[in-house]
Amino acid sequence: GQSLEQPSEVTAVEGAIVQINCTYQTSGFYGLSWYQQHDGGAPTFLSYNALDGLEETGRFSSFLSRSDSYGYLLLQELQMKDSASYFCAMSVSGGFKTIFGAGTRLFVKA
Amino acid sequence: EAGVTQFPSHSVIEKGQTVTLRCDPISGHDNLYWYRRVMGKEIKFLLHFVKESKQDESGMPNNRFLAERTGGTYSTLKVQPAELEDSGVYFCASSQEGARVYFGPGTRLLVL
Numbered sequence: 001g002q003s004l005e006q007p008s009e010v011t012a013v014e015g016a017i018v019q020i021n022c023t024y025q026t027s028g029f030y031g032l033s034w035y036q037q038h039d040g041g042a043p044t045f046l047s048y049n050a051l052d053g054l055e056e057t058g059r060f061s062s063f064l065s066r067s068d069s070y071g072y073l074l075l076q077e078l079q080m081k082d083s084a085s086y087f088c089a090m091s092v093s094g095g096f097k098t099i100f101g102a103g104t105r106l107f108v109k110a
Numbered sequence: 111e112a113g114v115t116q117f118p119s120h121s122v123i124e125k126g127q128t129v130t131l132r133c134d135p136i137s138g139h140d141n142l143y144w145y146r147r148v149m150g151k152e153i154k155f156l157l158h159f160v161k162e163s164k165q166d167e168s169g170m171p172n173n174r175f176l177a178e179r180t181g182g183t184y185s186t187l188k189v190q191p192a193e194l195e196d197s198g199v200y201f202c203a204s205s206q207e208g209a210r211v212y213f214g215p216g217t218r219l220l221v222l
Contacts, residue, residue, distance in 0.1 A: 033210070033211075035213075041215070042201060042213040042214060042215050042216055043153065043201070043213045044213070045210050045211065045212070048210060087152075087153060089153075089211075093165075093166065095207070096141055096158065096160070096165065096205075097155065097158055097165075097166055098143070098155070098211050099155055100145070100152055100153040100154070100155070101152060102151060102152035103152060103153070
C-alpha cells in the first residue's frame, strides 16, 4: 500500500532548531514534498526533493534518502509564526499524484 | 497570476441535502486535484483530473460524490445526498508539472 508516517506533534522553543521526520511506503516513488498549513488556511508548498540529499531554502531545509524511504524537514531559528501543521507528501503515479501524510503539529513556545 | 479559487468558502447544509463545490484552477494548469481534510486528520486525496479526464478517482469515498471538469477548466464536486461524515474542508489544488501543487483556500462543509 501507500502510506506516510510523521509525528503528530512537536514542541520547540523560539530560536531553536527542530527536525520533523517522515517515512514513506509506496511503489513508483517520484519525490517528497513538504507543505505548511496554518489554522484556517490552505497548505502552502515549502520544498521538494526528487534526489537524495539536502535542499536548503532560507531557514528551512529538506532531506531525502530514497534507499531508506525517509526524509525530514529542518526548521532553524524558529519563530512564533512557524507554529503550524507540516505535511510531508509523496509524488507517485508518474509524479502527478500527491499523497499526504497526517501532518505534524508544531508548537513554538517563547 | 491568480491562484486557485474555490466557492463557496463555507457551506452549512442538512443531512440529505445536495451541495456543489466549485474550483477554478490556475490558468494553464492541466492537473486538478480534490482533497479533503476531516478535522485533525490527514489531507486525503479524492481524485485527479488531467484536463477534462479523470486520471485517478481512487480516493472518492462512495457514489454520493460526483466530480466533473467540463472543458478542462473549472471543476465541480457534488455531494448528493450529504451525510454527517462528509463534513470537513474540501481543498482543490492544481499543478502543471505535478511536483508543486498549489492549493485553493478550501470550502468548509458542515453537514448537520
